[in-house]
Amino acid sequence: MKISIIGVGLLGGSFALGLKSVEEGHYFIGVDTNDDHTTLAKKLGIIDQSMHFNQAVKSSDLVVLATPVNVINRQLIEALNLLPKDAILIDLGSTKSAFNKIVADHPKRDQYISCHPIAGTENSGPEAAFSGLFKTKQIIICEKEKSNKVLLDTIVGIFKKLDMHITYMHSEEHDRHIAYVSHLSHISSFALGLTVLEKEKDEKSIFTMAGSGFSSTVRLAKSSPNMWAPIFKQNAINVSLALDAYIKQLQKFKEIIDLGSEEKSYELMEKANEIRRVLMGLEKG
Amino acid sequence: MKISIIGVGLLGGSFALGLKSVEEGHYFIGVDTNDDHTTLAKKLGIIDQSMHFNQAVKSSDLVVLATPVNVINRQLIEALNLLPKDAILIDLGSTKSAFNKIVADHPKRDQYISCHPIAGTENSGPEAAFSGLFKTKQIIICEKEKSNKVLLDTIVGIFKKLDMHITYMHSEEHDRHIAYVSHLSHISSFALGLTVLEKEKDEKSIFTMAGSGFSSTVRLAKSSPNMWAPIFKQNAINVSLALDAYIKQLQKFKEIIDLGSEEKSYELMEKANEIRRVLMGLEKG
Numbered sequence: 028m029k030i031s032i033i034g035v036g037l038l039g040g041s042f043a044l045g046l047k048s049v050e051e052g053h054y055f056i057g058v059d060t061n062d063d064h065t066t067l068a069k070k071l072g073i074i075d076q077s078m079h080f081n082q083a084v085k086s087s088d089l090v091v092l093a094t095p096v097n098v099i100n101r102q103l104i105e106a107l108n109l110l111p112k113d114a115i116l117i118d119l120g121s122t123k124s125a126f127n128k129i130v131a132d133h134p135k136r137d138q139y140i141s142c143h144p145i146a147g148t149e150n151s152g153p154e155a156a157f158s159g160l161f162k163t164k165q166i167i168i169c170e171k172e173k174s175n176k177v178l179l180d181t182i183v184g185i186f187k188k189l190d191m192h193i194t195y196m197h198s199e200e201h202d203r204h205i206a207y208v209s210h211l212s213h214i215s216s217f218a219l220g221l222t223v224l225e226k227e228k229d230e231k232s233i234f235t236m237a238g239s240g241f242s243s244t245v246r247l248a249k250s251s252p253n254m255w256a257p258i259f260k261q262n263a264i265n266v267s268l269a270l271d272a273y274i275k276q277l278q279k280f281k282e283i284i285d286l287g288s289e290e291k292s293y294e295l296m297e298k299a300n301e302i303r304r305v306l307m308g309l310e311k312g
Numbered sequence: 313m314k315i316s317i318i319g320v321g322l323l324g325g326s327f328a329l330g331l332k333s334v335e336e337g338h339y340f341i342g343v344d345t346n347d348d349h350t351t352l353a354k355k356l357g358i359i360d361q362s363m364h365f366n367q368a369v370k371s372s373d374l375v376v377l378a379t380p381v382n383v384i385n386r387q388l389i390e391a392l393n394l395l396p397k398d399a400i401l402i403d404l405g406s407t408k409s410a411f412n413k414i415v416a417d418h419p420k421r422d423q424y425i426s427c428h429p430i431a432g433t434e435n436s437g438p439e440a441a442f443s444g445l446f447k448t449k450q451i452i453i454c455e456k457e458k459s460n461k462v463l464l465d466t467i468v469g470i471f472k473k474l475d476m477h478i479t480y481m482h483s484e485e486h487d488r489h490i491a492y493v494s495h496l497s498h499i500s501s502f503a504l505g506l507t508v509l510e511k512e513k514d515e516k517s518i519f520t521m522a523g524s525g526f527s528s529t530v531r532l533a534k535s536s537p538n539m540w541a542p543i544f545k546q547n548a549i550n551v552s553l554a555l556d557a558y559i560k561q562l563q564k565f566k567e568i569i570d571l572g573s574e575e576k577s578y579e580l581m582e583k584a585n586e587i588r589r590v591l592m593g594l595e596k597g
Contacts, residue, residue: 097574145523165520194520204515207508208522212529218561219500220587221580223492225557230489234590235450235479237493238430242594243528244497249588252581256574263569270566272510274559276503281555284548289382289541295506296537302505303534305519309527 031056031083031090033102035068037147038119039093040156042189043073048158049188056083068153084109089182092118097257099126107135115178117142121205121254122261123169123198140182141169141198143205144191149249166191169198206265211273213247213255214266220248316341316368316375318387320353322432323404324378325441327474328358333443334473341368353438369394374467377403382542384411392420400463402427406490406539407546408454408483425467426454426483428490429476434534451476454483491550496558498532498540499551505533 032039035057057074065077146164283291317324320342342350342359350362431449568576
């Protein structure tokens, strides 16, 4: 297959490396507005060649949009317009319902398959890409009934070769859920980073006392604003609701702490401990 | 040395195992209200013998209080009252200023050394203890000038053998800082767990989409309520201020998201990215 990776960063690069590691014979074309990314991606063996967007899409069997979601917004129609007959267009963006609306009436709608791999790290760029990123991770495919069955089977085959678990879902359900289990945890981490950095201005040595617990909760605050600002905008309604619910939980904690009630904070934390069940499931994969 | 570990859990157990791994010849006595803990600790080679509190303290060269902070509150005076001449009392609690106040006027005040190792995991009990927990971690010693110099040197020597980095600090500064870099991140995680568990009631499959980012931010929600409820009570004023600051940052995020401003959320996240500097420092140790 001739495969175009649009946006040669963590996700696009890892998709290419992952597929190379399990199947030979594909040819990878890289498209990126940042020339350093395509140059580096060639050096790292992620892509075979770099091209401009139009030319790449026109000569591909599979086009993978792995750009920030505001860019996918625009590239979806551009790519469908140019997409050869029988070629496949997928995107790997972290929001899904806007994209499904944008393509809804396009004559080549059935050549688009709406995907979201639940995989990532707090790092970005081709230097962050690695072949095992997608292995054993979930891939969510939205509104599959609107995609051509044969093309869908091809894509599902590729994800299975990458050893991914496939879940089908409506795009609106996807966006509602992902606000809670991904977008919210990023904001909780960004806000934690900001809070402590702000405090550091008065208390220079505050980070002497930071341990592994702090590192783990604040790790996502390293994530790329380029990627996340458009996601929060695109999923604003769901993210805002999730934030509301989160702030309420924090306010409940604060009230209980201000009251000095050990018993009530114990109860809250005991309820939160139920997350063990969830994390155990996640660790099993 | 005859060393009594009061509270044979994650911290007390790891202190004993760590010291055993670097120096022979110590004799470890375990004290725990939970008999299963002392039995298991003996099986795991953490302690040599179990004893009652009074008897253990009276026959020790070093007493280590590794119980929840509300229990330390009570045990400090009990232990000082019984402590042999030239023996040392330390505690490993996560708050420090209340303890320093409690012992302030005790005739044996100078035999107490107020310690907080910045080390831990979300697990608890003797089965969670491991010899490397303290290695390369910070240990904060508070109000050292109130401790006997010779006894302080002995304790510092032990922490150095455990390969720990020692920082001296006033107990009130300790409690102010730790509220931000430890207590707050635990609450952020407990509240995140509660928020998503609450949402799960309506959306059964929500955790299908949880990835490594979610796991990392919610990991601390597995922590022991027994340990944390007394900490939040004891450091209530500082924790409440930290929570206030955190909630304000989250509200700022929510306003920006509600406004739909990609630019402003970009700016916030770019500021939060400064946490890279801190995390790099922490990883270097």
